[in-house]
Amino acid sequence: MAESRPSLLKRLRFRAVAQGLKVLAWSVNRARTRDPWLSRALNRFDGVWRFESGDGKLAWHLVLENGRLAAVKDPRRPANFTFTLYNPSDISLRVKPEHILEVLIANKVGQSGDLYYLYQFGFIMSLFRRATRFGGKSIPIEGS
Amino acid sequence: MAETAKLDSLEARQVDEIFAFKLEDFPRNVRLKKEMLQARQTIALERSSLLTDYFEKNGFDLERPLLRQASSLKYVLENLTPVIFPDELIVGSVTEHRHGAVMFPEFQAAVIWPEMITLPFRKNHPVAVSKEAIEEFSFRIFPYFKDKNIHQWGKTHYGYPESLKLMEKFVFYLIAHPNGVSHLIPDYRIAIQLGFNRIKQSAREQREQVQGDDQEAKRKREFYQAIELVSEGVMALAKNYAARCAELAGSEPEPGRKQELLELSRILQKVPAEPAETFFEALESMWLTHVAVLQENSDLAVSFGRMDQFMLPYFLRDFEQGRLDLKGGLELILCLYIKTNDHTPLVPSAGESLFSGSATNQSITLSGLTPEGKDGTNILSYLFLRALDLLKLREPNVDCRFHDNSPRLWFQKCLEVIKSTGAAPALYNDEAIVPALEAKGAELPDARDYGVIGCVETTVQGKVYGMTGSILLNLATILELAMYDGVFPLSGQQVGPKTGLLKDFSSFDELWQAFSAQLEFLAGMSVDCETFYEKAHAELHPVPLLSAVLDGPMAKGKDAAAGGAVYNSSGVWVVGLADVTDSLAALKKLVFEEKRVSPQEMAEALAADFRGFEKVHAICLNRGPKYGNDDPEADEIAVRLVQAVDHAYKPYRNFRGGPYHIGYWTMTMHTGYGRLISALPNGRRKGAALASGATPVSGAARKGPSAALSSTAKLPPPCLANSIANNHKIPASILNEPGKLQLMEQLVKGFFKKRGMQVQFVIADKSLLVEAMNNPELARDLLVRVSGYTAYFGDLNKDMQQEIINRTEDII
Numbered sequence: 001m002a003e004s005r006p007s008l009l010k011r012l013r014f015r016a017v018a019q020g021l022k023v024l025a026w027s028v029n030r031a032r033t034r035d036p037w038l039s040r041a042l043n044r045f046d047g048v049w050r051f052e053s054g055d056g057k058l059a060w061h062l063v064l065e066n067g068r069l070a071a072v073k074d075p076r077r078p079a080n081f082t083f084t085l086y087n088p089s090d091i092s093l094r095v096k097p098e099h100i101l102e103v104l105i106a107n108k109v110g111q112s113g114d115l116y117y118l119y120q121f122g123f124i125m126s127l128f129r130r131a132t133r134f135g136g137k138s139i140p141i142e143g144s
Numbered sequence: 145m146a147e148t149a150k151l152d153s154l155e156a157r158q159v160d161e162i163f164a165f166k167l168e169d170f171p172r173n174v175r176l177k178k179e180m181l182q183a184r185q186t187i188a189l190e191r192s193s194l195l196t197d198y199f200e201k202n203g204f205d206l207e208r209p210l211l212r213q214a215s216s217l218k219y220v221l222e223n224l225t226p227v228i229f230p231d232e233l234i235v236g237s238v239t240e241h242r243h244g245a246v247m248f249p250e251f252q253a254a255v256i257w258p259e260m261i262t263l264p265f266r267k268n269h270p271v272a273v274s275k276e277a278i279e280e281f282s283f284r285i286f287p288y289f290k291d292k293n294i295h296q297w298g299k300t301h302y303g304y305p306e307s308l309k310l311m312e313k314f315v316f317y318l319i320a321h322p323n324g325v326s327h328l329i330p331d332y333r334i335a336i337q338l339g340f341n342r343i344k345q346s347a348r349e350q351r352e353q354v355q356g357d358d359q360e361a362k363r364k365r366e367f368y369q370a371i372e373l374v375s376e377g378v379m380a381l382a383k384n385y386a387a388r389c390a391e392l393a394g395s396e397p398e399p400g401r402k403q404e405l406l407e408l409s410r411i412l413q414k415v416p417a418e419p420a421e422t423f424f425e426a427l428e429s430m431w432l433t434h435v436a437v438l439q440e441n442s443d444l445a446v447s448f449g450r451m452d453q454f455m456l457p458y459f460l461r462d463f464e465q466g467r468l469d470l471k472g473g474l475e476l477i478l479c480l481y482i483k484t485n486d487h488t489p490l491v492p493s494a495g496e497s498l499f500s501g502s503a504t505n506q507s508i509t510l511s512g513l514t515p516e517g518k519d520g521t522n523i524l525s526y527l528f529l530r531a532l533d534l535l536k537l538r539e540p541n542v543d544c545r546f547h548d549n550s551p552r553l554w555f556q557k558c559l560e561v562i563k564s565t566g567a568a569p570a571l572y573n574d575e576a577i578v579p580a581l582e583a584k585g586a587e588l589p590d591a592r593d594y595g596v597i598g599c600v601e602t603t604v605q606g607k608v609y610g611m612t613g614s615i616l617l618n619l620a621t622i623l624e625l626a627m628y629d630g631v632f633p634l635s636g637q638q639v640g641p642k643t644g645l646l647k648d649f650s651s652f653d654e655l656w657q658a659f660s661a662q663l664e665f666l667a668g669m670s671v672d673c674e675t676f677y678e679k680a681h682a683e684l685h686p687v688p689l690l691s692a693v694l695d696g697p698m699a700k701g702k703d704a705a706a707g708g709a710v711y712n713s714s715g716v717w718v719v720g721l722a723d724v725t726d727s728l729a730a731l732k733k734l735v736f737e738e739k740r741v742s743p744q745e746m747a748e749a750l751a752a753d754f755r756g757f758e759k760v761h762a763i764c765l766n767r768g769p770k771y772g773n774d775d776p777e778a779d780e781i782a783v784r785l786v787q788a789v790d791h792a793y794k795p796y797r798n799f800r801g802g803p804y805h806i807g808y809w810t811m812t813m814h815t816g817y818g819r820l821i822s823a824l825p826n827g828r829r830k831g832a833a834l835a836s837g838a839t840p841v842s843g844a845a846r847k848g849p850s851a852a853l854s855s856t857a858k859l860p861p862p863c864l865a866n867s868i869a870n871n872h873k874i875p876a877s878i879l880n881e882p883g884k885l886q887l888m889e890q891l892v893k894g895f896f897k898k899r900g901m902q903v904q905f906v907i908a909d910k911s912l913l914v915e916a917m918n919n920p921e922l923a924r925d926l927l928v929r930v931s932g933y934t935a936y937f938g939d940l941n942k943d944m945q946q947e948i949i950n951r952t953e954d955i956i
Contacts, residue, residue: 037282041283098494100258101494102493102494105820114296119258122257122259138262
């Protein structure tokens with residue numbers, strides 16, 4: 001049976017999220033050389049963040065282990081923190097770390113899990129933005 | 145030194161003398177105020193670092209939480225660096241900075257982590273942070289407390305209940321406990337009058353008297369041992385400060401300051417270990433104990449109570465023996481007031497929309513009935529009031545009580561100070577509040593001895609673990625769930641029980657039944673969630689120091705977090721009263737009675753945010769009954785609502801066995817939550833601010849302030865035991881006209897005569913507020929009353945600034 005149009009759209013949008021996560025993971029790993037704190041965070045921390053569709057049927061994971069961040073498709077993998085994307089276009093790489101909580105408060109994105117990992121993820125993203133000069137003013141990198 | 149004098153009967157000339165002082169008469173306080181206002185808020189590291197040091201060295205003992213918490217607190221208190229700034233007469237710093245942000249990694253401090261490196265540069269409330277602090281928090285402290293904070297520890301041990309998942313959506317209700325114990329009035333009289341040596345001795349004696357070897361006996365012994373440990377910690381803190389004062393005196397070239405430092409050293413050698421004997425000693429004893437309490441419990445609305453009552457004997461003794469005159473007393477109070485500004489909670493960017501501009505909200509309560517039912521107004525009431533007037537700082541939050549026989553002079557002076565500050569004090573009516581507290585189980589003398597906490601909440605001072613900010617309930621979401629079959633329109637998620645759609649209701653009774661079902665659902669869920677956290681708090685984070693300075697725990701041998709206090713209520717604060725009242729009134733009259741709009745059409749208009757439904761919008765705005773006009777059709781709904789909320793929580797007891805007190809105050813949550821609420825039947829559009837506290841919707845009260853106050857006075861006090869914030873705004877230019885202050889007095893007295901509970905004012909012209917919105921210099925020190933607390937206008941987010949500008953002006 002042919003897939004319905006809304007279902008297809010949903011899959012396509014979520015595929016874009018998956019691509020975004022892959023790009024994010026690759027970029028974060030590369031940026032570590034530019035920021036000692038980012039490098040230290042990637043080496044010290046671990047965590048699994050799940051990004052799932054509103055019905056929970058589609059899911060990708062960001063996995064931080066052994067000093068590397070990777071985007072992984074493994075629906076059964078237990079996560080420390082889950083973002084539920086009711087509308088995948090509501091989340092983008094342009095969301096600043098300090099606004100993650102705002103997105104959650106606005107109920108655009110669902111959440112569950114250990115809040116420590118949400119905050120840790122936000123911290124890593126803030127270091128990534130600093131390393132890529134992406135995110136406005138911040139405490140400068142040591143020596144820069 | 146003053147000549148020996150008597151203050152047995154307060155005379156108007158003494159009040160005149162107090163109000164003749166100018167701030168320039170106190171050059172020390174001019175300097176201290178300037179330094180405090182110029183100091184940039186900075187993240188404090190020392191407390192968190194010491195706490196983590198202790199646990200890393202000694203382990204995190206899960207078997208004996210009382211001893212673990214007491215020992216770690218003792219270690220922190222023993223090792224905090226004594227910080228004394230030039231000119232200070234009241235010493236003891238909550239953090240290592242002049243204006244610090246206390247961090248509690250064992251609660252929710254990690255919420256700031258994602259923005260730590262951008263904090264100094266954020267647009268609203270930039271906060272300084274050292275690289276050392278970022279490094280320490282990020283790579284040592286936050287990771288250490290990853291599984292030891294209340295929130296996560298509870299999840300690990302009790303599972304992940306639906307009520308917690310619902311709270312994590314933020315919009316329906318919030319529970320304060322993950323941020324620690326707060327919102328209460330310790331009984332600082334215990335520290336001042338007994339001293340920690342006596343407290344420690346008493347704990348040791350009671351420990352030795354505990355019989356048996358069962359779990360209960362072991363727990364009691366552990367509790368008393370914990371009290372002994374924290375008592376030692378507080379005394380060590382004082383000794384370190386005494387030594388530092390002596391050290392500074394040794395190198396102080398200026399003889400006057402040298403003498404002050406030596407006197408401070410003497411005082412701190414004595415208090416709070418021993419009973420205070422002078423006013424200076426009593427103030428210092430209380431403040432240093434407060435500093436210690438804030439190392440254990442979060443700095444949110446831990447309040448001082450009725451200082452003009454319990455400090456009076458010390459002041460009178462000094463005054464009568466010639467040790468202190470009015471000016472000297474006022475100078476000490478000014479020093480204390482400035483010191484209360486030395487810490488402010490750290491709010492993440494996302495929280496700016498919810499708690500914008502809020503300080504710590506440490507309240508001081510003045511005047512009112514004594515426990516015996518007499519008038520308690522005294523010379524200190526006026527001195528504390530004048531200190532507020534002279535400094536015009538947002539802290540402390542000064543609250544003034546009145547009863548049927550309050551002196552007229554007290555009324556007049558309070559209103560003059562409101563006019564002068566533009567925002568404070570807030571005014572409370574004993575004739576409504578005392579019965580409200582009695583209705584919830586307080587003995588009459590205790591109810592008369594209430595103090596104000598944080599924004600506006602009222603509880604018996606020193607005897608209540610009240611957590612008055614425990615549950616925040618969003619009434620507007622309840623109406624939405626009732627109209628949308630339990631679905632929250634913003635997310636499209638099924639949240640509440642299926643109770644039907646607005647378009648299908650054929651009567652107001654059906655709608656009300658749906659509303660009641662959703663209310664009962666969220667009340668039950670919020671209680672379940674609060675219980676989850678209270679249990680986690682009692683097990684993971686008992687509070688032995690707070691227990692030492694509350695009435696009850698020592699007698700029961702039980703920690704305050706486990707129910708040791710004399711009274712054990714929890715506070716519910718409700719957002720959205722006026723909008724929901726007007727919406728229900730509109731649905732009742734316009735849809736179901738007059739049938740001007742069909743349920744289907746109303747549902748469609750709301751879903752479209754009234755776009756394309758302009759006629760419906762106009763009908764909703766102009767034809768529906770509005771709370772705030774002394775209109776029985778609307779006011780009956782308001783009364784029915786507050787009764788329904790009280791009724792919904794009545795069946796429940798909190799984890800400590802106490803009742804829920806309901807209140808209607810909103811901080812700035814009415815703007816923050818407003819952004820998440822769809823269009824409502826009162827004509828409010830999607831995203832617009834909700835009305836603040838128990839105040840009518842801005843612009844809805846069209847019959848003047850008297851009618852607005854009459855509507856609010858109809859709300860039954862027993863259903864408002866957690867108090868209300870009743871916000872009114874009078875243009876300053878009007879109040880400057882001859883006779884207008886007297887009119888304001890009549891207005892407030894009329895409201896209180898009708899048993900209205902509370903009222904607070906912003907005194908400012910709209911033009912000034914609009915100008916201040918665009919002029920940060922002007923806004924920086926401009927005091928306004930939000931929905932409870934006092935804030936600097938420049939610290940508020942734009943939505944909140946606009947809400948205050950839009951508030952109905954009382955033209956008197």
